[in-house]
Amino acid sequence: MKFRGVMTDAIAMKDFMNVAVAVSKLAKECVMRITKRKVYFIISEEDAGPRRPLVWCELPVNFYFSEYILEGVNEDYNEIYLSFATGMLSRSLSTLKQNPKSLKVKLTNKQTPCLTLEIELISGEGIQNRQCVHDIPVETISRKHWKDYEEPHFNDFHVTLQMPHLKPIKNIVERMKNISNALTVSATKDGRLTLAIQETTVNMSAHFPDLSVESFAGNIHGFTKTVTDEDNLEIVSATIDIKKFLMFITGMHINNNCTTICSIVQEKMVKLFLEQPGSLSLQCFLTQLII
Amino acid sequence: MNCTIPAGNLKVLTKSLQTLSKIGDELYIEVTKESLLFRSINANKTAFCSFKFFNTFFTSFEVADIDSESDENPKLARKIQMKAILAIFKPLHKDKNLAFCHVELQYESIVIIFKIQYKFDVTVLHKVHLLDMEFWQVNYPNDSMNQVTGTGHCFSQVLSNFQLNNDDLGLEVMHHKVVMRNYDVDETNVLKCIRSQYVLNAIDFVSFKIGQPTNITCSLKPFRAAVQFAEHFNLKLILNFETAGKPVVLIIKNPTFEVHIVMATVSSDGSTQSSISTTVSSIQKKVMNTKKHSDANLTIEDRIALENVDWNDEINNLDEQSKPKLKPALNSLFNNQLGRGHIQKDNDIDNRKLNMDVEDDDIIELSQRSKRIKTVFERCYESTFREENFDYGKILVANSDAESD
Numbered sequence: 075m076k077f078r079g080v081m082t083d084a085i086a087m088k089d090f091m092n093v094a095v096a097v098s099k100l101a102k103e104c105v106m107r108i109t110k111r112k113v114y115f116i117i118s119e120e121d122a123g124p125r126r127p128l129v130w131c132e133l134p135v136n137f138y139f140s141e142y143i144l145e146g147v148n149e150d151y152n153e154i155y156l157s158f159a160t161g162m163l164s165r166s167l168s169t170l171k172q173n174p175k176s177l178k179v180k181l182t183n184k185q186t187p188c189l190t191l192e193i194e195l196i197s198g199e200g201i202q203n204r205q206c207v208h209d210i211p212v213e214t215i216s217r218k219h220w221k222d223y224e225e226p227h228f229n230d231f232h233v234t235l236q237m238p239h240l241k242p243i244k245n246i247v248e249r250m251k252n253i254s255n256a257l258t259v260s261a262t263k264d265g266r267l268t269l270a271i272q273e274t275t276v277n278m279s280a281h282f283p284d285l286s287v288e289s290f291a292g293n294i295h296g297f298t299k300t301v302t303d304e305d306n307l308e309i310v311s312a313t314i315d316i317k318k319f320l321m322f323i324t325g326m327h328i329n330n331n332c333t334t335i336c337s338i339v340q341e342k343m344v345k346l347f348l349e350q351p352g353s354l355s356l357q358c359f360l361t362q363l364i365i
Numbered sequence: 366m367n368c369t370i371p372a373g374n375l376k377v378l379t380k381s382l383q384t385l386s387k388i389g390d391e392l393y394i395e396v397t398k399e400s401l402l403f404r405s406i407n408a409n410k411t412a413f414c415s416f417k418f419f420n421t422f423f424t425s426f427e428v429a430d431i432d433s434e435s436d437e438n439p440k441l442a443r444k445i446q447m448k449a450i451l452a453i454f455k456p457l458h459k460d461k462n463l464a465f466c467h468v469e470l471q472y473e474s475i476v477i478i479f480k481i482q483y484k485f486d487v488t489v490l491h492k493v494h495l496l497d498m499e500f501w502q503v504n505y506p507n508d509s510m511n512q513v514t515g516t517g518h519c520f521s522q523v524l525s526n527f528q529l530n531n532d533d534l535g536l537e538v539m540h541h542k543v544v545m546r547n548y549d550v551d552e553t554n555v556l557k558c559i560r561s562q563y564v565l566n567a568i569d570f571v572s573f574k575i576g577q578p579t580n581i582t583c584s585l586k587p588f589r590a591a592v593q594f595a596e597h598f599n600l601k602l603i604l605n606f607e608t609a610g611k612p613v614v615l616i617i618k619n620p621t622f623e624v625h626i627v628m629a630t631v632s633s634d635g636s637t638q639s640s641i642s643t644t645v646s647s648i649q650k651k652v653m654n655t656k657k658h659s660d661a662n663l664t665i666e667d668r669i670a671l672e673n674v675d676w677n678d679e680i681n682n683l684d685e686q687s688k689p690k691l692k693p694a695l696n697s698l699f700n701n702q703l704g705r706g707h708i709q710k711d712n713d714i715d716n717r718k719l720n721m722d723v724e725d726d727d728i729i730e731l732s733q734r735s736k737r738i739k740t741v742f743e744r745c746y747e748s749t750f751r752e753e754n755f756d757y758g759k760i761l762v763a764n765s766d767a768e769s770d
Contacts, residue, residue, distance in 0.1 A: 162559050169526050186735075188560075202566040206526050209560040 077108055077154055077181040080141035087177050091167045098164035099325035100129050105223055108154040116223050127226050131356040155215035166208035169193050186211050231337035232310040233261045234288040244323045246280045251316050256363050259344050260311030263290045310338045314360040322358045366396040366470045367427045372463040379454045381416045386447045387590040388414045396441040411629040412587040413503045422621040444498045453479055453491045505612050505627045510576030513604040517595030526563050534585040539578045541567045579608045582631040591615045591626045
């Protein structure tokens, strides 16, 4: 197994650091999947049972790395799966805040497998650069467990629409979190996104009208009902854990150029998809809260 | 003693108290003819900090009867609780209405009085009770063969790369550069934490005088406290040190005050091995290679150091007999590197790469195996484990021979 990647572009290094910081806010542990074309950060649900991905983050290799060597387990399975604490990566990469020249990421064996980050820093006065090396202990994941980290494919969403700016949503949801722990996300055919909480003493909802709808399949469950429930046909909703939703919103201060897309399966799940074209895509799968 | 501190200098005083509080819980106040000294020492007496405020620091500085030192009162030195004095000065940090602070300490008094004068004739009076005082003396050299001066900002940038929960900082000082590490390169029990290494060139410092290259390990906490203070007031930090086991003295100088921080260092003996050896097996291989001519390369200092080493405290998981042989070998390996400067170092990096290529395939296997060994035989890897204290009972079969390469 061999992995070695070099970053020299300042923007790429900054984005890589931001992604690491965002990932560290979403979970304590993550799995890094290294393939020929992409590097993935995968965060699984913490509860027991079959592992389901909570967050799936893809970074294209050609945007970040100027030099990239990968030798996986063998030619058929030319991939590496590593598991480590997200905090260690984000804290190590914080060195990049000081005028970096290059970042070398590689897999090394220093008593334990380590992800070694070699950061070359431009020093203020000198001609010679400073060098900073961080070793993060990692665990390699053997091939029989790879299937736990397969890419999730969901296509049959009942509604997909573009989200408004995340900042106002964050402010609202932060306050909603103090009242309730379940958030109902619903969307209509004409592009109205509603975030609502329901408690015995208070019902609260925030409406974001006139968003662009990318696809709308309608509420399938609604068809079985009587014609008088016509409005139900137009609304798709799912109830999710408010903490996880907020975690995604607060963690995602990556860049302002990002677009966020929200997809809902009626009473099953909400998928949030964040994309910065060419450099990053991040999906977050929030499943229906079982009450 | 009566003195008045102007509002501008109160910031310095507050910051210095914060620095002192990071080292000890008690503040020793000593008055001399020309200066006021604030000192603290930590609980296990490994770090000592002294702030010396000259009389120019104050708008008025009156010391009565200091000439008539009697046997009963050799000097005016008192001790107070750090918490008490911090509580007084911390809130002043951002107060804009301060005029000055008056400090009063008398021989016969049981309290020290801080009178804080605000604008518009508001006065706040604090009385802090003095504690019983035992006298101690800290002797440390003011000048040593290795002296490194750098700006507070520079050191602060370096320290920001180390984690807050790190306790120790290892400094490997060479003629042209410094390597800082937060781990012991010889440590075989790898903890689940980030291991960082930072290489600084001589040119990054204001002055860099190395008489004898060395490798020292000191505590990070007082160092960080000193660096924060120096950075806040944009001052230079002078590092004085000699060899492992001798104290490191940090000096921050200003026309009106002077700071000395003394830190103990770990007397590292064999732990000077560089990070070239990525696995235990490769260490052993290198030892095999260097063993033959190891004695020839030992300097007198090394011999003295070796005699003073308690081998039982060293590497636990290597078998008893190989220890004395291994250690001199490691030491000599290090000497080789020093002699050849940083060119050798570059070669080492190449070596590491080579090692990588060869051993990469074994990563999973090796890590899982060593992990399993450590979980099953956990007790054997603890530092308190002594084979001789262990009762095996009846031995049914003698130990098998060790695997040979």
